[in-house]
Amino acid sequence: MKTPAIIFLSLIVCLSCAAQNPAIKKAQLFLNQKTIGYDCFHITTEGHATTDKDTLFIKQYEKYAFMKNSVDTLTGYNFIAKDSLMHPTFHVIVQPWYCYDGNFFHLKTKTPSDTTYSKSEINSNAKEIIQAVIQGQLPAILQMLQSEHLQALSDTLINREPCFQFTLTEEKTPKFLCLSKKTFLPVMTKIIINPTQPFIQEYYYSNFVTGIKLDASDFTENTKHSKTTKKVGLGDTLPSFQFKYLEGKHIQMTSSKKIKVIYLSMIRCGYCLQALPHVESVYNKLKSRQDVNFFVCYPLDSKEQLKKYALTKKIKIPIVYSAGEEKNEKLKSKIATTLSLTMPSVLFLNSDNKIVDIVSGFSNRFEDLIYTKLSALTKK
Structure with missing residues (x-):
């Protein structure tokens, strides 16, 4: 039987092994560059509305571009995110595009029949949306890599690629991060928001590039061929729906x-x-x-x-x-x-x-x- 001192020493070694893993520093070195872009395949798993089975999977194909902003206190970055998904209710392709320039939050949503655009000041509502958009993305990955609570797990395979696997131990919401053993770049992040229903977010990353430019030309109110749909907003009267x-x-x-x-x-x-x-x-x-x-x-x-x-x-x-x-x-x-x-x-x-x-x-x-x-x- 181990003595308390030996058990305590084993725990320290286990918890510190992640910080000592060379993959952590190499991943941080790459991800801390001034500009970086990548593709993300995002899967949301939600428990079915009327049964206990996991029958709803929302698949999103996303492109992200981040540029460091040293004076920004919200994310530390300006970013553009272009999303494409099959809407689970209407079964049509929806393309929500997001842009945060440090001063304003831009949202452009495209469907086969319509395009809408909005520009918001950075109020509490915009902050909530921005945090949701970058969940599982570059700022969140860097936070995980810098956390003293990051713990190494057994190595794993993601799409046949050997990976280091890590988890955050101090949070109620379990988070997992996998880094490629070959490139040391992020391969996958998993966030288990609700294990009971369940509600799980998985992000798979590919095609990392650096030295890019953030092109915000798509985020204008008068985009060519776009049709602006009037949505209910502040100061509007609620329509008389039955x-x-x-x-x-x-x-x-x-x-x-x-x-x-x-x-x-x-x-x-x-x-x-x-x-x-x-x-x-x-x-x-x-x-x-x-x-x-x-x-x-x-x-x-x-x-x-x-x-x-x-x-x-x-x-x-x-x-x-x-x-x-x-x-x-x-x-x-x-x-x-x-x-x-x-x-x-x-x-x-x-x-x-x-x-x-x-x-x-x-x-x-x-x-x-x-x-x-x-x-x-x-x-x-």
């Missing part, structure tokens, strides 16, 4: 003069599932208020899908869906275009049904953000 509760009651959200908080979600969305306990908490705290209506809305999913989903996930709060969308794909597409495809999102409407604030994405501050923005709205 919605319905799962139990059958029709609702016209814009008919009330109360302040409204509308949570927009969809079944096939891992972050939406993560947000659910927080949404239920907010609903239970706000349901007795006479001055506020809180709606939990799934505008893109059918009644039957939502019934199974609510039963499987044991959702006890009322759910609102788009009445008639099951038989009308054009209506569903119109709602998606108007309300934006960023899920989850929370819209804050004043008594005149004008949107005065929007929270996009999910974070650990989700509930606090809702209460803070609602408090500011009720004081006006």
Whole structure:
């Protein structure tokens, strides 16, 4: 039996072996260059909405270009990310392109029938999206390589390529990084966000290049041949879409003069599932208020899908869906275009049904953000 001193010494050796691995320093040396670009094959695995099987795989083909920005405190880089995926709801090719220039965040989304463009100041919403875009990418890889908690695991094979394998030991969200034993470049990163449902992100990297230029010419408002679609934004009035509760009651959200908080979600969305306990908490705290209506809305999913989903996930709060969308794909597409495809999102409407604030994405501050923005709205 090992003595406590020997066990402690073994633990120190085990935890320090990653830092001593020459692959770490060689990878850092390459990745710390001023400009770097690469391709990324991104797979999102999400547990099925109505069964316990992993049946939903979202495959994205991404191109990234990063340039160091020594004065930027958000990411440390300016970057361009060009994405291409098959949308799991509409089954069409969607190309979201992102550009962060240190001052503004640009988003351009292309589909076979439409192109939209937006330019945002770096507010809290933009920061959330930027962090989501670079998850598993160059800044995150460098953070892992520099962490004192990086621990070496057994070597492995990724697509027949021998790799060093590492993991971060101090985080609740398991993260794994594989470096090529030949080039010392990143081959794969895996992030297990939710092992139960599950919700897993995998990133496979290839075609690394350096000395590149960031070309932001694609990110302009008047792109040739583009068609700008009007989306709901700050100051706009919510369109009078017809919605319905799962139990059958029709609702016209814009008919009330109360302040409204509308949570927009969809079944096939891992972050939406993560947000659910927080949404239920907010609903239970706000349901007795006479001055506020809180709606939990799934505008893109059918009644039957939502019934199974609510039963499987044991959702006890009322759910609102788009009445008639099951038989009308054009209506569903119109709602998606108007309300934006960023899920989850929370819209804050004043008594005149004008949107005065929007929270996009999910974070650990989700509930606090809702209460803070609602408090500011009720004081006006």
